[in-house]
Amino acid sequence: GENVEQHPSTLSVQEGDSAVIKCTYSDSASNYFPWYKQELGKRPQLIIDIRSNVGEKKDQRIAVTLNKTAKHFSLHITETQPEDSAVYFCVSYSGTYKYIFGTGTRLKVLA
């Protein structure tokens, strides 16, 4: 079945540094890739998304890149702040109309 691999599982960075999270999907029919931030006990919050006809998208300190050939997509957070600390999930929207979640990355930004 479809799956999404996400790395790393945990990531600690110093405040102000950049953080990169990488995902690989399996379903070649996937055409939409949102990223979610989830704080403990709360719902996932959409932070950025990209569609398959675009290679890169940026929103202030957050950017996402997509390589359809390699089935890779990545989240880049620059100038990290303590409030960026959370669990981040990548998602592949598959041809079967379902969200396939990655395994999650626990990001800790050290002040």
Add this chain to the structure above:
Amino acid sequence: GAVVSQHPSWVICKSGTSVKIECRSLDFQATTMFWYRQFPKQSLMLMATSNEGSKATYEQGVEKDKFLINHASLTLSTLTVTSAHPEDSSFYICSASIGWQGTYEQYFGPGTRLTVT
């Protein structure tokens, strides 16, 4: 816009009893709703997809007789955990989407924490 609510936000029940969780789309009509389960420090796992007025489609390994899903209207879906056991304790999250079988965007509810004692 696109607000999804869940009720209750948390519930404690005794082993063997049933508990119902409601998921409502407050400002849009949700043709498709999804139910996820999330164990501590794990990812969201899709349990089932429901389209208004039809039977839910369950993911492999999810017992449809244990997790009853009803999507009777365009704004309400319910998940009933029947004969709950401690291993059913988890964070249950619903999401809603517009369009048959869903469109790109899913809007998530705040989740329901179920504890079975």
